[in-house]
Amino acid sequence: MPAYEYTCTNCTEREVRITGIDDHTVICDSCGQVMVRQIDVETLLASYSRQVAQAERTS
Numbered sequence: 001m002p003a004y005e006y007t008c009t010n011c012t013e014r015e016v017r018i019t020g021i022d023d024h025t026v027i028c029d030s031c032g033q034v035m036v037r038q039i040d041v042e043t044l045l046a047s048y049s050r051q052v053a054q055a056e057r058t059s
């Protein structure tokens with residue numbers, strides 16, 4: 001099973017959890033809110049900056 005780093009959307013707690021490949025979110029132990037897998041956040045940001053760069057080239 002792979003281990004991923006999750007960041008809480010509420011209290012900014014970070015935690016490495018061993019989860020399935022499709023477990024994009026887990027529940028925070030500290031506050032009970034949703035934690036987002038950090039690699040997903042970075043992937044989203046990377047694809048967003050690629051779109052911005054493409055938009056700047058085509059305009």
Ligand SMILES: [Zn+2]
Binds near residue numbers: 010012030031032033
């Ligand atoms: Zn939390």
